[in-house]
Amino acid sequence: EAQVTQNPRYLITVTGKKLTVTCSQNMNHEYMSWYRQDPGLGLRQIYYSMNVEVTDKGDVPEGYKVSRKEKRNFPLILESPSPNQTSLYFCASSSGSVSSYNEQFFGPGTRLTVL
Amino acid sequence: AQSVTQLGSHVSVSEGALVLLRCNYSSSVPPYLFWYVQYPNQGLQLLLKYTTGATLVKGINGFEAEFKKSETSFHLTKPSAHMSDAAEYFCAVTSSGSARQLTFGSGTQLTVLP
Numbered sequence: 001e002a003q004v005t006q007n008p009r010y011l012i013t014v015t016g017k018k019l020t021v022t023c024s025q026n027m028n029h030e031y032m033s034w035y036r037q038d039p040g041l042g043l044r045q046i047y048y049s050m051n052v053e054v055t056d057k058g059d060v061p062e063g064y065k066v067s068r069k070e071k072r073n074f075p076l077i078l079e080s081p082s083p084n085q086t087s088l089y090f091c092a093s094s095s096g097s098v099s100s101y102n103e104q105f106f107g108p109g110t111r112l113t114v115l
Numbered sequence: 116a117q118s119v120t121q122l123g124s125h126v127s128v129s130e131g132a133l134v135l136l137r138c139n140y141s142s143s144v145p146p147y148l149f150w151y152v153q154y155p156n157q158g159l160q161l162l163l164k165y166t167t168g169a170t171l172v173k174g175i176n177g178f179e180a181e182f183k184k185s186e187t188s189f190h191l192t193k194p195s196a197h198m199s200d201a202a203e204y205f206c207a208v209t210s211s212g213s214a215r216q217l218t219f220g221s222g223t224q225l226t227v228l229p
Contacts, residue, residue: 042219
């Protein structure tokens with residue numbers, strides 16, 4: 001089954017404790033992206049990656065890091081989480097082909113609480 | 116630069132009534148437009164998309180949307196609401212030259228009343 005998976009689905013942590021949220025897709029997609037969803041703000045893009053070893057900032061990159069060492073994986077790293085990073089996070093992927101029209105496939109989400 | 120405005124953060128309709136969720140966009144290049152639905156505690160699922168060609172697009176679950184370039188709109192409609200349509204709906208825009216950056220609206224929560 002074609003899918004985007006995220007782990008963990010739920011995470012409660014404390015300020016300053018480094019954490020990683022994993023994202024993996026099995027569709028051989030070139031493009032992957034991270035979003036955060038906050039009430040009244042919709043989804044805002046954190047980082048995206050056009051392909052292996054190619055990443056770029058989205059609209060709200062502060063406090064986050066990413067890496068793309070393999071095509072299927074795109075982990076999101078919070079080196080020193082703060083309470084304002086409490087949010088619902090989504091990973092998404094998309095084919096690099098023009099015919100895909102940029103349609104993105106989303107993971108189930110990771111609900112992060114930073115105390 | 117591109118942006119999306121969804122009018123009405125909350126919309127309530129009676130079961131069987133028309134559903135109309137509004138979306139206006141701005142884009143400096145021809146847009147690709149999407150509607151996504153998010154059911155409680157789930158990820159986003161694509162409802163429908165406009166890329167090129169026919170401006171009236173049909174999606175899953177009886178939803179459709181019409182791309183109106185002159186009005187920069189992409190409103191979502193469904194003739195008859197069902198209880199199972201209760202969810203949050205997001206309009207999104209991207210373009211062929213945007214490096215696949217998808218810009219979302221702030222979402223509309225649809226409530227269906229019995």
